Amino acid sequence: xxxxxxxxxxxxxxxxxxxxxxxxxxxxxxxxxxxxxxxxxxxxxxxxxxxxxxxxxxxxxxxxxxxxxxxxxxxxxxxxxxxxxxxxxxxxxxxxxxxxxxxxxxxxxxxxxxxxxxxxxxxxxxxxxxxxxxxxxxxxxxxxxxxxxxxxxxxxxxxxxxxxxxxxxxxxxxxxxxxxxxxxxxxxxxxxxxxxxxxxxxxxxxxxxxxxxxxxxxxxxxxxxxxxxxxxxx
Amino acid sequence: xxxxxxxxxxxxxxxxxxxxxxxxxxxxxxxxxxxxxxxxxxxxxxxxxxxxxxxxxxxxxxxxxxxxxxxxxxxxxxxxxxxxxxxxxxxxxxxxxxxxxxxxxxxxxxxxxxxxxxxxxxxxxxxxxxxxxxxxxxxxxxxxxxxxxxxxxxxxxxxxxxxxxxxxxxxxxxxxxxxxxxxxxxxxxxxxxxxxxxxxxxxxxxxxxxxxxxxxxxxxxxxxxxxxxxxxxxxxxxxxxxxxxxxxxxxxxxxxxxxxxxxxxxxxxxxxxxxxxxxxxxxxxxxxxxxxxxxxxxxxxxxxxxxxxxxxxxxxxxxxxxxxxxxxxxxxxxxxxxxxxxxxxxxxxxxxxxxxxxxxxxxxxxxxxxxxxxxxxxxxxxxxxxxxxxxxxxxxxxxxxxxxxxxxxxxxxxxxxxxxxxxx
Numbered sequence: 325x326x327x328x329x330x331x332x333x334x335x336x337x338x339x340x341x342x343x344x345x346x347x348x349x350x351x352x353x354x355x356x357x358x359x360x361x362x363x364x365x366x367x368x369x370x371x372x373x374x375x376x377x378x379x380x381x382x383x384x385x386x387x388x389x390x391x392x393x394x395x396x397x398x399x400x401x402x403x404x405x406x407x408x409x410x411x412x413x414x415x416x417x418x419x420x421x422x423x424x425x426x427x428x429x430x431x432x433x434x435x436x437x438x439x440x441x442x443x444x445x446x447x448x449x450x451x452x453x454x455x456x457x458x459x460x461x462x463x464x465x466x467x468x469x470x471x472x473x474x475x476x477x478x479x480x481x482x483x484x485x486x487x488x489x490x491x492x493x494x495x496x497x498x499x500x501x502x503x504x505x506x507x508x509x510x511x512x513x514x515x516x517x518x519x520x521x522x523x524x525x526x527x528x529x530x531x532x533x534x535x536x537x538x539x540x541x542x543x544x545x546x547x548x549x550x551x552x553x554x555x556x557x558x
Numbered sequence: 559x560x561x562x563x564x565x566x567x568x569x570x571x572x573x574x575x576x577x578x579x580x581x582x583x584x585x586x587x588x589x590x591x592x593x594x595x596x597x598x599x600x601x602x603x604x605x606x607x608x609x610x611x612x613x614x615x616x617x618x619x620x621x622x623x624x625x626x627x628x629x630x631x632x633x634x635x636x637x638x639x640x641x642x643x644x645x646x647x648x649x650x651x652x653x654x655x656x657x658x659x660x661x662x663x664x665x666x667x668x669x670x671x672x673x674x675x676x677x678x679x680x681x682x683x684x685x686x687x688x689x690x691x692x693x694x695x696x697x698x699x700x701x702x703x704x705x706x707x708x709x710x711x712x713x714x715x716x717x718x719x720x721x722x723x724x725x726x727x728x729x730x731x732x733x734x735x736x737x738x739x740x741x742x743x744x745x746x747x748x749x750x751x752x753x754x755x756x757x758x759x760x761x762x763x764x765x766x767x768x769x770x771x772x773x774x775x776x777x778x779x780x781x782x783x784x785x786x787x788x789x790x791x792x793x794x795x796x797x798x799x800x801x802x803x804x805x806x807x808x809x810x811x812x813x814x815x816x817x818x819x820x821x822x823x824x825x826x827x828x829x830x831x832x833x834x835x836x837x838x839x840x841x842x843x844x845x846x847x848x849x850x851x852x853x854x855x856x857x858x859x860x861x862x863x864x865x866x867x868x869x870x871x872x873x874x875x876x877x878x879x880x881x882x883x884x885x886x887x888x889x890x891x892x893x894x895x896x897x898x899x900x901x902x903x904x905x906x907x908x909x910x911x912x913x914x915x916x917x918x919x920x921x922x923x924x925x926x927x928x929x930x931x932x933x934x935x936x937x938x939x940x941x942x943x944x945x946x947x948x949x950x951x952x953x954x955x956x957x958x959x960x961x962x963x964x965x966x967x968x969x970x971x972x973x974x975x976x977x978x979x980x981x982x
Contacts, residue, residue: 367979376887376977397892404890409978411888414881417565419572431561432890468572484889496978 325372325524326492327352330382332552333365333372341380342368345547350540352491355525357535360544365526369544370494373526374407375399387491404433408485408523410495410514415481416469423465426451426484436488443478447487454483460511475506482514489521511537562895566902569882573875574672580868581911584958587861591950592943593922594857597936598850598943602843604936605631608756611683613815616640616648616657616822616832617804623845625831626838629804631757632662639695639801644828648807651821653814656681659802661769664740665733666726669714671762673769673799676700679709681808695722695749700765702793708745709763712753713721717932726762728772731781738780740772743789755937767797771964807832861954865908865961872904872965876972877980880980883973897963897970904962912954916943 328348334341342365350356360366371377372384375391376399383390386406391399408429416425430437430447437447444450455465458479469477478498485493495514499507515537518525525540535541562719566707570577608630617625618638627633642659649657658681661673679697681689698707710720720726724747730738745764753759771792773786783872787795815834891899920940927938943951972980 371756371977371979374888374978397894400887400890400892400895403888410889411885415885417569417882417885418563419568428885429889431565432895517960 325352325387325466326526327385328372328383329385331372331379331384332381333368333377333379333428334382343372343379343548345369345382346549348542348547350524350526351525353519353522354540355518355538356527357377357538357541358528358544359530359532359535359541360548362530364544366544367496370409370496370526370528373492374409374494375403376509401433404429405435406491408479408487408490408493410478410485410493410498412497413474413477413501415484416472416477418470419468421466421468422455422460422472422480422537423448423451425469426455426487429484429487431550433488436490438488440488451487454487454517457517458483459509474501475510477509478502479513482510482517486517486521486523489493490523493518493523493525495525497530498527499529499531501535507531507534516523562898563902563906566899567906569899570906572923576871576875577907580864580871581907581914583864583867584861584908584911584954585914585918587857587864588912588951588954589855589918589922590857590860591913591954592919592947594850594853595944595947595950596919596923596938599946600938601936603939604755605839605842606836607685607754608758609839610685610687611681612806612835613809613812614807614818614822614832615804615835615838616645616807616830619829619831622831622833622838623842625804625833626835627842628662629660630835632672632761636662639803640805640830641801641828642799644825644830645802645805647825647827648805648818652820653809653811653818655810656680656808658806659766659799660804660806661766661799661801662803664728664730664772666714666728666762667718668733669711669717669760669762670757671725671728671764671769673764673766673802675766678763678806679751682758682806684756684758688754690754690758691752692749693752695747697749698763698765698768700767702709702767702797704748705765705768705771705793705797706743706745706770706789707748707764709749709751710747711751711759711761711763712930713759714762715747715750720749720750722750722853723959728762730762730776742786743772744837751966766799766802769801770797771795799972806845826918861957864911865957868904868958869961869964870899870906872962873968876900876965876969879969880972883969884976884980885978887973888978893970893973896973897966897967900969901959901962901966904965905959908955908958908962912951912958916951 328345331343331345332341333343358366372379378392394402427447430440440447440450444453460476460479499510502510511534568902606613613799615626615629617629618636618640620637624634629635645659648654656677656874658674658678662670664671676697682690695755697709698704708726709910714720725744728740730740751758774792774795775782775787809818819832822830923938930938
């Protein structure tokens with residue numbers, strides 16, 4: 325589903341590669357817990373997986389297609405179609421209401437809209453049923469995102485990432501702004517919905533207590549290793 | 559694209575407090591440009607309408623613009639009078655169809671008094687060669703019975719509430735000086751002219767003989783001490799004018815216009831000049847054009863300042879919106895979407911400002927039009943935008959679009975650099 329091969333990535337102007345990953349494969353429907361210290365390049369890796377960044381060399385393939393083989397516009401369209409993304413915080417457009425924030429994805433991908441409509445009748449109904457499953461009742465749907473609590477915002481963000489059943493959901497420390505009770509509830513809902521949708525989940529966090537709930541646990545420090553000079557030369 | 563515009567509109571609405579000020583300033587700039595252009599066009603139109611039908615204006619030698627302004631628009635003054643004998647000589651030229659002498663100098667409550675012959679009402683034309691029409695009453699006869707008859711323009715009648723039979727007193731010169739009134743010889747209104755939209759509306763017309771009569775006992779701009787000539791007594795004097803201010807000349811054919819002009823210029827007994835009203839108007843616009851361009855330049859600067867304000871406001875808000883841009887990137891927006899989002903916002907604001915400016919200019923013309931008409935005699939037209947006005951509106955919009963690209967391109971660069979992790 326998601327494959328990395330001989331990945332080398334360096335930020336522009338940087339003397340050394342930030343990421344050097346020889347190979348990594350993530351299966352369809354797998355839930356992966358990725359951890360590592362700050363500055364290890366977690367967010368950079370997520371940017372590469374989502375096709376926002378492209379590697380200096382090597383391949384990152386989603387559903388068999390190398391991101392680097394696509395034009396920038398094609399990558400954007402492909403991301404809208406196949407990827408759901410949850411940030412640590414500030415996931416929502418403050419001036420849109422809850423429903424419109426969830427439907428934002430479908431504005432950029434007709435296919436995601438169609439997929440959502442397929443199961444629920446219409447994209448809007450799909451958004452509503454997702455919100456309900458995330459414990460957000462209809463009273464708050466017309467509210468602007470800026471009026472929500474952080475916990476509610478993260479659940480709306482999860483609903484947006486999941487609408488239209490994307491093949492890949494990427495979550496970048498989505499629970500770090502939540503307290504313990506909210507965090508556990510959020511994790512239950514996110515994992516449950518990903519499994520229900522058959523989506524692959526790549527979840528980044530410092531909080532290793534969460535790792536047990538995932539199919540696989542991976543340390544970025546362990547897979548991100550400089551390749552020996554000899555093989556690099558070869 | 560439509561989705562993006564919707565997003566841009568909602569994002570702008572969320573920040574409407576600040577953006578309203580920008581919209582307001584763009585609307586003001588638009589209003590300024592439109593009002594100025596409309597004023598310019600209507601002043602020219604109004605002037606051009608006033609001189610139709612008259613082929614030449616003859617007067618004492620002076621600037622051609624000055625002669626035309628005084629004879630037709632009663633603005634400024636005459637350097638000198640011309641002899642009636644000279645006017646008669648011109649009237650005898652074989653190419654000349656008619657000559658109407660006019661005598662200016664007095665006024666009635668701010669309106670010019672024009673002494674002329676009854677021919678004036680037959681010969682003078684305005685707009686698209688339309689003759690003057692008397693709406694009520696009749697023209698003055700020009701003989702001694704109707705010596706103190708006056709025919710007033712539509713604006714005089716409206717502004718002062720005059721009707722037929724109204725007794726009026728003329729003031730010497732521009733009026734306003736105590737004692738400088740021809741109070742001893744009052745006139746009565748015998749006719750009211752239909753509205754023309756030209757200086758005729760703002761003029762009190764009397765006969766040339768009447769001008770002579772009211773000045774019989776005057777010398778050097780003041781009543782002669784100890785000399786009083788009663789109105790009835792005046793009829794016994796020779797009231798045939800020796801001098802007039804100028805003469806309007808109509809030709810049998812336009813072809814002869816330069817021949818007659820040369821004839822007047824070479825007239826041996828008195829230094830005279832004849833001007834073509836259209837040519838004099840063009841000269842006037844050349845002079846005035848510099849001022850118009852300066853005003854237009856100032857208005858354009860106001861527009862530029864407004865658009866700079868737009869760029870500043872949108873750019874200032876951009877840093878706080880970097881998270882928003884990252885969210886958009888994450889859901890599949892490309893940097894070019896981000897560019898259009900920001901540029902679209904600027905275009906929306908500019909369009910709104912321009913639209914409000916148009917509405918405001920219509921309101922302004924509708925509300926201030928009657929006042930301008932009475933105060934300055936210029937009819938402001940409540941009409942759809944002219945070509946030049948569309949040009950100005952297009953220029954503001956185009957400049958707005960260009961200005962909007964500045965924050966758009968900045969956002970494009972930011973979202974390329976930030977990707978999904980804004981550095982804020």
